[in-house]
Amino acid sequence: MRKQNSTNALNEQQLTFNCPIASTLKMVGGRWKLIIIWNLREKSFRYKELQRSIPNITEKMLTQQLSSLVEDGWVQKKDYGEIPPRTEYSLTPLGKSFIAVLEHIYDWGKSNNIIGIANARYGNE
Amino acid sequence: MRKQNSTNALNEQQLTFNCPIASTLKMVGGRWKLIIIWNLREKSFRYKELQRSIPNITEKMLTQQLSSLVEDGWVQKKDYGEIPPRTEYSLTPLGKSFIAVLEHIYDWGKSNNIIGIANARYGNE
DNA sequence: TTATGTACATACAATAAAGTGCGTACAAAT
DNA sequence: ATTTGTACGCACTTTATTGTATGTACATAA
Structure with missing residues:
Protein backbone atom coordinates (compact mmCIF):
# COMPACT_ATOMS: atom_id res chain seq x y z
CA MET A 1 0.00 0.00 0.00
CA ARG A 2 1.05 3.54 -0.68
CA LYS A 3 1.81 6.09 1.95
CA GLN A 4 -0.34 9.05 1.11
CA ASN A 5 1.87 11.62 2.73
CA SER A 6 5.35 10.48 1.87
CA THR A 7 7.40 13.06 0.02
CA ASN A 8 7.72 10.37 -2.57
CA ALA A 9 3.97 10.14 -3.16
CA LEU A 10 3.45 13.88 -2.95
CA ASN A 11 6.10 14.54 -5.52
CA GLU A 12 4.49 12.15 -7.91
CA GLN A 13 1.10 13.69 -7.31
CA GLN A 14 2.26 17.22 -7.96
CA LEU A 15 3.93 16.19 -11.16
CA THR A 16 0.82 14.56 -12.54
CA PHE A 17 -1.21 17.51 -11.38
CA ASN A 18 -0.36 19.67 -14.32
CA CYS A 19 1.37 17.50 -16.85
CA PRO A 20 -0.44 15.22 -19.27
CA ILE A 21 2.74 13.27 -19.85
CA ALA A 22 3.28 12.56 -16.17
CA SER A 23 -0.39 11.67 -15.76
CA THR A 24 -0.19 9.24 -18.62
CA LEU A 25 2.94 7.63 -17.29
CA LYS A 26 1.42 7.34 -13.89
CA MET A 27 -1.35 5.20 -15.30
CA VAL A 28 0.53 3.07 -17.81
CA GLY A 29 4.04 3.13 -16.36
CA GLY A 30 5.69 0.13 -14.83
CA MET B 1 23.18 -1.14 -7.15
CA ARG B 2 21.28 -3.57 -9.30
CA LYS B 3 21.35 -7.30 -8.90
CA GLN B 4 22.29 -8.60 -12.30
CA ASN B 5 20.65 -11.96 -11.87
CA SER B 6 17.46 -11.19 -10.06
CA THR B 7 14.36 -12.34 -11.89
CA ASN B 8 13.38 -8.74 -11.64
CA ALA B 9 16.38 -7.52 -13.61
CA LEU B 10 16.26 -10.38 -16.09
CA ASN B 11 12.64 -9.75 -16.89
CA GLU B 12 13.34 -6.13 -17.59
CA GLN B 13 16.27 -7.03 -19.77
CA GLN B 14 14.33 -9.50 -21.86
CA LEU B 15 11.58 -7.02 -22.43
CA THR B 16 13.90 -4.35 -23.72
CA PHE B 17 15.68 -6.93 -25.82
CA ASN B 18 13.16 -6.84 -28.61
CA CYS B 19 10.88 -3.93 -28.00
CA PRO B 20 11.72 -0.33 -28.90
CA ILE B 21 9.06 0.90 -26.53
CA ALA B 22 10.45 -1.00 -23.56
CA SER B 23 13.97 0.09 -24.46
CA THR B 24 12.90 3.69 -24.60
CA LEU B 25 11.10 3.47 -21.29
CA LYS B 26 14.09 1.82 -19.73
CA MET B 27 16.21 4.85 -20.55
CA VAL B 28 13.79 7.67 -19.85
CA GLY B 29 11.47 6.08 -17.35
CA GLY B 30 11.32 7.05 -13.71
C1' DT C 1 33.99 36.88 9.26
C1' DT C 2 30.03 34.70 8.60
C1' DA C 3 26.90 33.66 5.05
C1' DT C 4 25.65 32.42 0.32
C1' DG C 5 26.13 30.20 -4.15
C1' DT C 6 27.90 26.58 -7.37
C1' DA C 7 28.00 21.59 -8.70
C1' DC C 8 28.48 17.91 -7.10
C1' DA C 9 29.49 13.02 -3.71
C1' DT C 10 28.06 9.62 -0.45
C1' DA C 11 26.13 6.91 3.50
C1' DC C 12 21.93 5.76 4.93
C1' DA C 13 16.77 5.38 5.53
C1' DA C 14 12.17 5.22 3.61
C1' DT C 15 9.02 3.86 0.15
C1' DA C 16 7.41 1.44 -3.84
C1' DA C 17 7.40 -2.19 -7.19
C1' DA C 18 8.04 -6.80 -8.49
C1' DG C 19 8.40 -11.74 -7.54
C1' DT C 20 7.52 -16.30 -4.75
C1' DG C 21 4.71 -19.60 -2.95
C1' DC C 22 0.87 -20.81 -1.48
C1' DG C 23 -4.52 -21.64 -1.68
C1' DT C 24 -9.56 -21.53 -3.81
C1' DA C 25 -13.52 -23.87 -6.54
C1' DC C 26 -15.21 -26.31 -9.88
C1' DA C 27 -15.04 -29.18 -14.35
C1' DA C 28 -13.40 -32.17 -17.73
C1' DA C 29 -9.99 -35.36 -19.13
C1' DT C 30 -6.91 -39.41 -18.09
C1' DA D 1 -8.88 -41.25 -8.35
C1' DT D 2 -5.56 -38.14 -9.66
C1' DT D 3 -4.17 -34.64 -12.74
C1' DT D 4 -4.90 -30.48 -15.59
C1' DG D 5 -6.93 -26.10 -16.65
C1' DT D 6 -9.27 -21.61 -15.59
C1' DA D 7 -9.07 -17.07 -13.18
C1' DC D 8 -8.04 -15.36 -9.64
C1' DG D 9 -6.63 -13.88 -3.94
C1' DC D 10 -3.22 -13.04 -0.42
C1' DA D 11 0.79 -13.16 2.83
C1' DC D 12 5.38 -12.61 2.43
C1' DT D 13 10.18 -11.68 0.65
C1' DT D 14 13.31 -9.57 -2.50
C1' DT D 15 14.77 -5.69 -5.46
C1' DA D 16 14.62 -1.15 -7.01
C1' DT D 17 13.79 3.65 -6.60
C1' DT D 18 13.52 7.80 -4.21
C1' DG D 19 14.52 10.87 -0.39
C1' DT D 20 17.38 12.73 3.81
C1' DA D 21 21.22 14.46 5.79
C1' DT D 22 25.48 15.35 5.51
C1' DG D 23 30.13 17.15 3.49
C1' DT D 24 33.46 19.19 -0.17
C1' DA D 25 36.17 23.32 -2.32
C1' DC D 26 36.51 27.56 -3.65
C1' DA D 27 34.65 32.47 -4.48
C1' DT D 28 32.19 36.58 -3.84
C1' DA D 29 29.04 39.41 -1.13
C1' DA D 30 27.30 41.33 3.32
Missing part, protein backbone atom coordinates in the same frame (compact mmCIF):
# COMPACT_ATOMS: atom_id res chain seq x y z
CA ARG A 31 7.00 -3.02 -16.37
CA TRP A 32 3.89 -4.70 -17.69
CA LYS A 33 1.08 -2.31 -18.50
CA LEU A 34 2.29 -1.11 -21.85
CA ILE A 35 2.98 -4.66 -22.94
CA ILE A 36 -0.50 -5.69 -21.97
CA ILE A 37 -1.99 -2.81 -23.89
CA TRP A 38 0.22 -3.50 -26.85
CA ASN A 39 -0.83 -7.15 -26.88
CA LEU A 40 -4.46 -6.17 -26.87
CA ARG A 41 -4.10 -3.80 -29.80
CA GLU A 42 -5.55 -6.16 -32.40
CA LYS A 43 -7.84 -8.50 -30.57
CA SER A 44 -9.22 -9.36 -27.21
CA PHE A 45 -7.60 -12.05 -25.11
CA ARG A 46 -8.65 -14.43 -22.45
CA TYR A 47 -6.69 -14.30 -19.24
CA LYS A 48 -4.58 -17.35 -19.89
CA GLU A 49 -4.01 -16.43 -23.52
CA LEU A 50 -2.64 -13.12 -22.39
CA GLN A 51 -0.43 -14.83 -19.88
CA ARG A 52 0.96 -17.14 -22.52
CA SER A 53 1.59 -14.27 -24.87
CA ILE A 54 3.62 -12.32 -22.32
CA PRO A 55 6.72 -14.27 -21.38
CA ASN A 56 7.59 -14.40 -17.71
CA ILE A 57 4.66 -12.49 -16.37
CA THR A 58 3.32 -14.06 -13.22
CA GLU A 59 -0.35 -14.49 -12.51
CA LYS A 60 -0.13 -12.04 -9.69
CA MET A 61 1.34 -9.34 -11.88
CA LEU A 62 -1.07 -10.01 -14.71
CA THR A 63 -4.11 -9.90 -12.46
CA GLN A 64 -2.88 -6.84 -10.63
CA GLN A 65 -1.97 -4.83 -13.70
CA LEU A 66 -5.12 -5.82 -15.54
CA SER A 67 -7.35 -4.74 -12.74
CA SER A 68 -5.53 -1.46 -12.47
CA LEU A 69 -5.93 -0.89 -16.21
CA VAL A 70 -9.60 -1.69 -15.94
CA GLU A 71 -10.06 0.70 -13.04
CA ASP A 72 -8.30 3.42 -14.96
CA GLY A 73 -10.40 2.87 -18.04
CA TRP A 74 -7.83 1.59 -20.50
CA VAL A 75 -9.03 -1.98 -20.62
CA GLN A 76 -12.44 -3.56 -20.28
CA LYS A 77 -13.24 -6.98 -18.94
CA LYS A 78 -16.01 -9.30 -19.91
CA ASP A 79 -16.76 -11.99 -17.39
CA TYR A 80 -18.88 -14.76 -18.82
CA GLY A 81 -19.77 -16.03 -15.39
CA GLU A 82 -19.12 -19.58 -16.44
CA ILE A 83 -17.45 -22.42 -14.66
CA PRO A 84 -14.63 -23.01 -15.30
CA PRO A 85 -14.19 -19.24 -15.37
CA ARG A 86 -13.96 -17.39 -18.63
CA THR A 87 -13.04 -13.76 -18.97
CA GLU A 88 -12.05 -11.63 -21.88
CA TYR A 89 -9.99 -8.46 -21.92
CA SER A 90 -10.00 -5.82 -24.60
CA LEU A 91 -9.11 -2.16 -25.02
CA THR A 92 -11.58 0.59 -24.27
CA PRO A 93 -11.84 3.50 -26.70
CA LEU A 94 -9.27 5.30 -24.56
CA GLY A 95 -6.94 2.34 -24.78
CA LYS A 96 -7.42 2.05 -28.51
CA SER A 97 -6.71 5.70 -29.07
CA PHE A 98 -3.49 5.29 -27.17
CA ILE A 99 -2.22 2.71 -29.63
CA ALA A 100 -1.40 5.52 -32.03
CA VAL A 101 0.88 7.00 -29.40
CA LEU A 102 2.59 3.68 -28.86
CA GLU A 103 3.08 3.22 -32.56
CA HIS A 104 4.70 6.61 -32.67
CA ILE A 105 7.12 5.67 -29.94
CA TYR A 106 7.71 2.35 -31.62
CA ASP A 107 8.58 3.95 -34.93
CA TRP A 108 10.75 6.56 -33.33
CA GLY A 109 12.58 3.87 -31.39
CA LYS A 110 13.19 1.83 -34.48
CA SER A 111 14.52 4.67 -36.56
CA ASN A 112 16.81 5.70 -33.75
CA ASN A 113 18.05 2.21 -32.98
CA ILE A 114 16.97 2.49 -29.40
CA ILE A 115 17.17 -1.23 -28.82
CA GLY A 116 20.80 -1.16 -29.88
CA ILE A 117 21.60 1.74 -27.59
CA ALA A 118 19.80 0.19 -24.65
CA ASN A 119 21.43 -3.18 -25.12
CA ALA A 120 24.86 -1.66 -25.47
CA ARG A 121 24.49 0.08 -22.14
CA TYR A 122 22.50 -2.38 -20.13
CA GLY A 123 23.96 -5.51 -21.60
CA ASN A 124 22.55 -8.45 -23.47
CA GLU A 125 25.43 -10.31 -24.95
CA ARG B 31 10.02 10.14 -12.07
CA TRP B 32 12.36 12.81 -13.27
CA LYS B 33 13.98 12.06 -16.59
CA LEU B 34 11.16 13.07 -18.87
CA ILE B 35 10.69 16.29 -16.96
CA ILE B 36 14.34 17.09 -17.32
CA ILE B 37 14.22 16.42 -21.05
CA TRP B 38 11.06 18.42 -21.38
CA ASN B 39 12.63 21.36 -19.58
CA LEU B 40 15.59 21.29 -21.90
CA ARG B 41 13.47 21.30 -25.03
CA GLU B 42 13.96 24.97 -25.82
CA LYS B 43 17.22 25.99 -24.28
CA SER B 44 20.15 24.74 -22.30
CA PHE B 45 20.22 25.13 -18.55
CA ARG B 46 22.82 25.42 -15.89
CA TYR B 47 22.59 22.93 -13.08
CA LYS B 48 21.00 25.25 -10.56
CA GLU B 49 18.66 26.75 -13.10
CA LEU B 50 17.38 23.31 -13.87
CA GLN B 51 16.94 22.59 -10.20
CA ARG B 52 14.95 25.75 -9.71
CA SER B 53 12.79 24.99 -12.71
CA ILE B 54 11.84 21.55 -11.45
CA PRO B 55 9.94 21.85 -8.19
CA ASN B 56 10.92 19.46 -5.43
CA ILE B 57 13.75 17.72 -7.19
CA THR B 58 16.66 17.14 -4.86
CA GLU B 59 20.25 17.67 -5.85
CA LYS B 60 20.92 13.99 -5.57
CA MET B 61 18.15 13.09 -7.95
CA LEU B 62 19.03 15.84 -10.40
CA THR B 63 22.69 14.88 -10.49
CA GLN B 64 21.93 11.20 -10.75
CA GLN B 65 19.34 11.47 -13.48
CA LEU B 66 21.37 13.96 -15.45
CA SER B 67 24.42 11.78 -15.47
CA SER B 68 22.38 8.82 -16.54
CA LEU B 69 20.86 10.82 -19.37
CA VAL B 70 24.31 11.95 -20.41
CA GLU B 71 25.63 8.38 -20.38
CA ASP B 72 22.72 7.23 -22.46
CA GLY B 73 23.19 9.98 -24.99
CA TRP B 74 20.06 12.03 -24.49
CA VAL B 75 21.69 15.03 -22.85
CA GLN B 76 25.08 16.62 -23.21
CA LYS B 77 27.04 18.45 -20.60
CA LYS B 78 29.44 21.32 -21.00
CA ASP B 79 31.74 21.84 -18.08
CA TYR B 80 33.43 25.22 -18.15
CA GLY B 81 36.03 24.15 -15.64
CA GLU B 82 35.62 27.35 -13.69
CA ILE B 83 35.51 28.02 -10.04
CA PRO B 84 32.87 28.35 -8.75
CA PRO B 85 31.77 25.53 -11.01
CA ARG B 86 29.72 26.17 -14.09
CA THR B 87 28.10 23.52 -16.20
CA GLU B 88 25.49 23.58 -18.89
CA TYR B 89 23.11 20.88 -19.98
CA SER B 90 21.37 20.58 -23.31
CA LEU B 91 19.73 17.94 -25.47
CA THR B 92 21.73 15.87 -27.92
CA PRO B 93 20.26 15.26 -31.37
CA LEU B 94 18.72 12.09 -30.00
CA GLY B 95 17.14 14.00 -27.15
CA LYS B 96 15.87 16.68 -29.50
CA SER B 97 14.31 14.18 -31.83
CA PHE B 98 12.48 12.68 -28.89
CA ILE B 99 10.71 15.96 -28.17
CA ALA B 100 8.36 15.22 -31.06
CA VAL B 101 7.34 12.02 -29.31
CA LEU B 102 6.74 13.85 -26.07
CA GLU B 103 4.66 16.44 -27.83
CA HIS B 104 2.60 13.69 -29.29
CA ILE B 105 1.95 12.21 -25.88
CA TYR B 106 1.27 15.66 -24.53
CA ASP B 107 -1.33 16.39 -27.18
CA TRP B 108 -2.95 13.02 -26.84
CA GLY B 109 -3.11 13.46 -23.09
CA LYS B 110 -4.72 16.85 -23.42
CA SER B 111 -7.37 15.79 -25.87
CA ASN B 112 -8.23 12.82 -23.70
CA ASN B 113 -8.28 14.73 -20.45
CA ILE B 114 -5.71 12.45 -18.92
CA ILE B 115 -4.95 14.83 -16.11
CA GLY B 116 -8.58 14.77 -15.11
CA ILE B 117 -8.74 11.01 -15.15
CA ALA B 118 -5.53 10.64 -13.22
CA ASN B 119 -6.53 13.17 -10.61
CA ALA B 120 -9.94 11.62 -10.21
CA ARG B 121 -8.37 8.25 -9.42
CA TYR B 122 -5.27 9.20 -7.54
CA GLY B 123 -6.67 12.24 -5.83
CA ASN B 124 -5.78 15.89 -5.76
CA GLU B 125 -8.62 17.72 -4.21
Whole structure:
Protein backbone atom coordinates (compact mmCIF):
# COMPACT_ATOMS: atom_id res chain seq x y z
CA MET A 1 0.00 0.00 0.00
CA ARG A 2 1.05 3.54 -0.68
CA LYS A 3 1.81 6.09 1.95
CA GLN A 4 -0.34 9.05 1.11
CA ASN A 5 1.87 11.62 2.73
CA SER A 6 5.35 10.48 1.87
CA THR A 7 7.40 13.06 0.02
CA ASN A 8 7.72 10.37 -2.57
CA ALA A 9 3.97 10.14 -3.16
CA LEU A 10 3.45 13.88 -2.95
CA ASN A 11 6.10 14.54 -5.52
CA GLU A 12 4.49 12.15 -7.91
CA GLN A 13 1.10 13.69 -7.31
CA GLN A 14 2.26 17.22 -7.96
CA LEU A 15 3.93 16.19 -11.16
CA THR A 16 0.82 14.56 -12.54
CA PHE A 17 -1.21 17.51 -11.38
CA ASN A 18 -0.36 19.67 -14.32
CA CYS A 19 1.37 17.50 -16.85
CA PRO A 20 -0.44 15.22 -19.27
CA ILE A 21 2.74 13.27 -19.85
CA ALA A 22 3.28 12.56 -16.17
CA SER A 23 -0.39 11.67 -15.76
CA THR A 24 -0.19 9.24 -18.62
CA LEU A 25 2.94 7.63 -17.29
CA LYS A 26 1.42 7.34 -13.89
CA MET A 27 -1.35 5.20 -15.30
CA VAL A 28 0.53 3.07 -17.81
CA GLY A 29 4.04 3.13 -16.36
CA GLY A 30 5.69 0.13 -14.83
CA ARG A 31 7.00 -3.02 -16.37
CA TRP A 32 3.89 -4.70 -17.69
CA LYS A 33 1.08 -2.31 -18.50
CA LEU A 34 2.29 -1.11 -21.85
CA ILE A 35 2.98 -4.66 -22.94
CA ILE A 36 -0.50 -5.69 -21.97
CA ILE A 37 -1.99 -2.81 -23.89
CA TRP A 38 0.22 -3.50 -26.85
CA ASN A 39 -0.83 -7.15 -26.88
CA LEU A 40 -4.46 -6.17 -26.87
CA ARG A 41 -4.10 -3.80 -29.80
CA GLU A 42 -5.55 -6.16 -32.40
CA LYS A 43 -7.84 -8.50 -30.57
CA SER A 44 -9.22 -9.36 -27.21
CA PHE A 45 -7.60 -12.05 -25.11
CA ARG A 46 -8.65 -14.43 -22.45
CA TYR A 47 -6.69 -14.30 -19.24
CA LYS A 48 -4.58 -17.35 -19.89
CA GLU A 49 -4.01 -16.43 -23.52
CA LEU A 50 -2.64 -13.12 -22.39
CA GLN A 51 -0.43 -14.83 -19.88
CA ARG A 52 0.96 -17.14 -22.52
CA SER A 53 1.59 -14.27 -24.87
CA ILE A 54 3.62 -12.32 -22.32
CA PRO A 55 6.72 -14.27 -21.38
CA ASN A 56 7.59 -14.40 -17.71
CA ILE A 57 4.66 -12.49 -16.37
CA THR A 58 3.32 -14.06 -13.22
CA GLU A 59 -0.35 -14.49 -12.51
CA LYS A 60 -0.13 -12.04 -9.69
CA MET A 61 1.34 -9.34 -11.88
CA LEU A 62 -1.07 -10.01 -14.71
CA THR A 63 -4.11 -9.90 -12.46
CA GLN A 64 -2.88 -6.84 -10.63
CA GLN A 65 -1.97 -4.83 -13.70
CA LEU A 66 -5.12 -5.82 -15.54
CA SER A 67 -7.35 -4.74 -12.74
CA SER A 68 -5.53 -1.46 -12.47
CA LEU A 69 -5.93 -0.89 -16.21
CA VAL A 70 -9.60 -1.69 -15.94
CA GLU A 71 -10.06 0.70 -13.04
CA ASP A 72 -8.30 3.42 -14.96
CA GLY A 73 -10.40 2.87 -18.04
CA TRP A 74 -7.83 1.59 -20.50
CA VAL A 75 -9.03 -1.98 -20.62
CA GLN A 76 -12.44 -3.56 -20.28
CA LYS A 77 -13.24 -6.98 -18.94
CA LYS A 78 -16.01 -9.30 -19.91
CA ASP A 79 -16.76 -11.99 -17.39
CA TYR A 80 -18.88 -14.76 -18.82
CA GLY A 81 -19.77 -16.03 -15.39
CA GLU A 82 -19.12 -19.58 -16.44
CA ILE A 83 -17.45 -22.42 -14.66
CA PRO A 84 -14.63 -23.01 -15.30
CA PRO A 85 -14.19 -19.24 -15.37
CA ARG A 86 -13.96 -17.39 -18.63
CA THR A 87 -13.04 -13.76 -18.97
CA GLU A 88 -12.05 -11.63 -21.88
CA TYR A 89 -9.99 -8.46 -21.92
CA SER A 90 -10.00 -5.82 -24.60
CA LEU A 91 -9.11 -2.16 -25.02
CA THR A 92 -11.58 0.59 -24.27
CA PRO A 93 -11.84 3.50 -26.70
CA LEU A 94 -9.27 5.30 -24.56
CA GLY A 95 -6.94 2.34 -24.78
CA LYS A 96 -7.42 2.05 -28.51
CA SER A 97 -6.71 5.70 -29.07
CA PHE A 98 -3.49 5.29 -27.17
CA ILE A 99 -2.22 2.71 -29.63
CA ALA A 100 -1.40 5.52 -32.03
CA VAL A 101 0.88 7.00 -29.40
CA LEU A 102 2.59 3.68 -28.86
CA GLU A 103 3.08 3.22 -32.56
CA HIS A 104 4.70 6.61 -32.67
CA ILE A 105 7.12 5.67 -29.94
CA TYR A 106 7.71 2.35 -31.62
CA ASP A 107 8.58 3.95 -34.93
CA TRP A 108 10.75 6.56 -33.33
CA GLY A 109 12.58 3.87 -31.39
CA LYS A 110 13.19 1.83 -34.48
CA SER A 111 14.52 4.67 -36.56
CA ASN A 112 16.81 5.70 -33.75
CA ASN A 113 18.05 2.21 -32.98
CA ILE A 114 16.97 2.49 -29.40
CA ILE A 115 17.17 -1.23 -28.82
CA GLY A 116 20.80 -1.16 -29.88
CA ILE A 117 21.60 1.74 -27.59
CA ALA A 118 19.80 0.19 -24.65
CA ASN A 119 21.43 -3.18 -25.12
CA ALA A 120 24.86 -1.66 -25.47
CA ARG A 121 24.49 0.08 -22.14
CA TYR A 122 22.50 -2.38 -20.13
CA GLY A 123 23.96 -5.51 -21.60
CA ASN A 124 22.55 -8.45 -23.47
CA GLU A 125 25.43 -10.31 -24.95
CA MET B 1 23.18 -1.14 -7.15
CA ARG B 2 21.28 -3.57 -9.30
CA LYS B 3 21.35 -7.30 -8.90
CA GLN B 4 22.29 -8.60 -12.30
CA ASN B 5 20.65 -11.96 -11.87
CA SER B 6 17.46 -11.19 -10.06
CA THR B 7 14.36 -12.34 -11.89
CA ASN B 8 13.38 -8.74 -11.64
CA ALA B 9 16.38 -7.52 -13.61
CA LEU B 10 16.26 -10.38 -16.09
CA ASN B 11 12.64 -9.75 -16.89
CA GLU B 12 13.34 -6.13 -17.59
CA GLN B 13 16.27 -7.03 -19.77
CA GLN B 14 14.33 -9.50 -21.86
CA LEU B 15 11.58 -7.02 -22.43
CA THR B 16 13.90 -4.35 -23.72
CA PHE B 17 15.68 -6.93 -25.82
CA ASN B 18 13.16 -6.84 -28.61
CA CYS B 19 10.88 -3.93 -28.00
CA PRO B 20 11.72 -0.33 -28.90
CA ILE B 21 9.06 0.90 -26.53
CA ALA B 22 10.45 -1.00 -23.56
CA SER B 23 13.97 0.09 -24.46
CA THR B 24 12.90 3.69 -24.60
CA LEU B 25 11.10 3.47 -21.29
CA LYS B 26 14.09 1.82 -19.73
CA MET B 27 16.21 4.85 -20.55
CA VAL B 28 13.79 7.67 -19.85
CA GLY B 29 11.47 6.08 -17.35
CA GLY B 30 11.32 7.05 -13.71
CA ARG B 31 10.02 10.14 -12.07
CA TRP B 32 12.36 12.81 -13.27
CA LYS B 33 13.98 12.06 -16.59
CA LEU B 34 11.16 13.07 -18.87
CA ILE B 35 10.69 16.29 -16.96
CA ILE B 36 14.34 17.09 -17.32
CA ILE B 37 14.22 16.42 -21.05
CA TRP B 38 11.06 18.42 -21.38
CA ASN B 39 12.63 21.36 -19.58
CA LEU B 40 15.59 21.29 -21.90
CA ARG B 41 13.47 21.30 -25.03
CA GLU B 42 13.96 24.97 -25.82
CA LYS B 43 17.22 25.99 -24.28
CA SER B 44 20.15 24.74 -22.30
CA PHE B 45 20.22 25.13 -18.55
CA ARG B 46 22.82 25.42 -15.89
CA TYR B 47 22.59 22.93 -13.08
CA LYS B 48 21.00 25.25 -10.56
CA GLU B 49 18.66 26.75 -13.10
CA LEU B 50 17.38 23.31 -13.87
CA GLN B 51 16.94 22.59 -10.20
CA ARG B 52 14.95 25.75 -9.71
CA SER B 53 12.79 24.99 -12.71
CA ILE B 54 11.84 21.55 -11.45
CA PRO B 55 9.94 21.85 -8.19
CA ASN B 56 10.92 19.46 -5.43
CA ILE B 57 13.75 17.72 -7.19
CA THR B 58 16.66 17.14 -4.86
CA GLU B 59 20.25 17.67 -5.85
CA LYS B 60 20.92 13.99 -5.57
CA MET B 61 18.15 13.09 -7.95
CA LEU B 62 19.03 15.84 -10.40
CA THR B 63 22.69 14.88 -10.49
CA GLN B 64 21.93 11.20 -10.75
CA GLN B 65 19.34 11.47 -13.48
CA LEU B 66 21.37 13.96 -15.45
CA SER B 67 24.42 11.78 -15.47
CA SER B 68 22.38 8.82 -16.54
CA LEU B 69 20.86 10.82 -19.37
CA VAL B 70 24.31 11.95 -20.41
CA GLU B 71 25.63 8.38 -20.38
CA ASP B 72 22.72 7.23 -22.46
CA GLY B 73 23.19 9.98 -24.99
CA TRP B 74 20.06 12.03 -24.49
CA VAL B 75 21.69 15.03 -22.85
CA GLN B 76 25.08 16.62 -23.21
CA LYS B 77 27.04 18.45 -20.60
CA LYS B 78 29.44 21.32 -21.00
CA ASP B 79 31.74 21.84 -18.08
CA TYR B 80 33.43 25.22 -18.15
CA GLY B 81 36.03 24.15 -15.64
CA GLU B 82 35.62 27.35 -13.69
CA ILE B 83 35.51 28.02 -10.04
CA PRO B 84 32.87 28.35 -8.75
CA PRO B 85 31.77 25.53 -11.01
CA ARG B 86 29.72 26.17 -14.09
CA THR B 87 28.10 23.52 -16.20
CA GLU B 88 25.49 23.58 -18.89
CA TYR B 89 23.11 20.88 -19.98
CA SER B 90 21.37 20.58 -23.31
CA LEU B 91 19.73 17.94 -25.47
CA THR B 92 21.73 15.87 -27.92
CA PRO B 93 20.26 15.26 -31.37
CA LEU B 94 18.72 12.09 -30.00
CA GLY B 95 17.14 14.00 -27.15
CA LYS B 96 15.87 16.68 -29.50
CA SER B 97 14.31 14.18 -31.83
CA PHE B 98 12.48 12.68 -28.89
CA ILE B 99 10.71 15.96 -28.17
CA ALA B 100 8.36 15.22 -31.06
CA VAL B 101 7.34 12.02 -29.31
CA LEU B 102 6.74 13.85 -26.07
CA GLU B 103 4.66 16.44 -27.83
CA HIS B 104 2.60 13.69 -29.29
CA ILE B 105 1.95 12.21 -25.88
CA TYR B 106 1.27 15.66 -24.53
CA ASP B 107 -1.33 16.39 -27.18
CA TRP B 108 -2.95 13.02 -26.84
CA GLY B 109 -3.11 13.46 -23.09
CA LYS B 110 -4.72 16.85 -23.42
CA SER B 111 -7.37 15.79 -25.87
CA ASN B 112 -8.23 12.82 -23.70
CA ASN B 113 -8.28 14.73 -20.45
CA ILE B 114 -5.71 12.45 -18.92
CA ILE B 115 -4.95 14.83 -16.11
CA GLY B 116 -8.58 14.77 -15.11
CA ILE B 117 -8.74 11.01 -15.15
CA ALA B 118 -5.53 10.64 -13.22
CA ASN B 119 -6.53 13.17 -10.61
CA ALA B 120 -9.94 11.62 -10.21
CA ARG B 121 -8.37 8.25 -9.42
CA TYR B 122 -5.27 9.20 -7.54
CA GLY B 123 -6.67 12.24 -5.83
CA ASN B 124 -5.78 15.89 -5.76
CA GLU B 125 -8.62 17.72 -4.21
C1' DT C 1 33.99 36.88 9.26
C1' DT C 2 30.03 34.70 8.60
C1' DA C 3 26.90 33.66 5.05
C1' DT C 4 25.65 32.42 0.32
C1' DG C 5 26.13 30.20 -4.15
C1' DT C 6 27.90 26.58 -7.37
C1' DA C 7 28.00 21.59 -8.70
C1' DC C 8 28.48 17.91 -7.10
C1' DA C 9 29.49 13.02 -3.71
C1' DT C 10 28.06 9.62 -0.45
C1' DA C 11 26.13 6.91 3.50
C1' DC C 12 21.93 5.76 4.93
C1' DA C 13 16.77 5.38 5.53
C1' DA C 14 12.17 5.22 3.61
C1' DT C 15 9.02 3.86 0.15
C1' DA C 16 7.41 1.44 -3.84
C1' DA C 17 7.40 -2.19 -7.19
C1' DA C 18 8.04 -6.80 -8.49
C1' DG C 19 8.40 -11.74 -7.54
C1' DT C 20 7.52 -16.30 -4.75
C1' DG C 21 4.71 -19.60 -2.95
C1' DC C 22 0.87 -20.81 -1.48
C1' DG C 23 -4.52 -21.64 -1.68
C1' DT C 24 -9.56 -21.53 -3.81
C1' DA C 25 -13.52 -23.87 -6.54
C1' DC C 26 -15.21 -26.31 -9.88
C1' DA C 27 -15.04 -29.18 -14.35
C1' DA C 28 -13.40 -32.17 -17.73
C1' DA C 29 -9.99 -35.36 -19.13
C1' DT C 30 -6.91 -39.41 -18.09
C1' DA D 1 -8.88 -41.25 -8.35
C1' DT D 2 -5.56 -38.14 -9.66
C1' DT D 3 -4.17 -34.64 -12.74
C1' DT D 4 -4.90 -30.48 -15.59
C1' DG D 5 -6.93 -26.10 -16.65
C1' DT D 6 -9.27 -21.61 -15.59
C1' DA D 7 -9.07 -17.07 -13.18
C1' DC D 8 -8.04 -15.36 -9.64
C1' DG D 9 -6.63 -13.88 -3.94
C1' DC D 10 -3.22 -13.04 -0.42
C1' DA D 11 0.79 -13.16 2.83
C1' DC D 12 5.38 -12.61 2.43
C1' DT D 13 10.18 -11.68 0.65
C1' DT D 14 13.31 -9.57 -2.50
C1' DT D 15 14.77 -5.69 -5.46
C1' DA D 16 14.62 -1.15 -7.01
C1' DT D 17 13.79 3.65 -6.60
C1' DT D 18 13.52 7.80 -4.21
C1' DG D 19 14.52 10.87 -0.39
C1' DT D 20 17.38 12.73 3.81
C1' DA D 21 21.22 14.46 5.79
C1' DT D 22 25.48 15.35 5.51
C1' DG D 23 30.13 17.15 3.49
C1' DT D 24 33.46 19.19 -0.17
C1' DA D 25 36.17 23.32 -2.32
C1' DC D 26 36.51 27.56 -3.65
C1' DA D 27 34.65 32.47 -4.48
C1' DT D 28 32.19 36.58 -3.84
C1' DA D 29 29.04 39.41 -1.13
C1' DA D 30 27.30 41.33 3.32
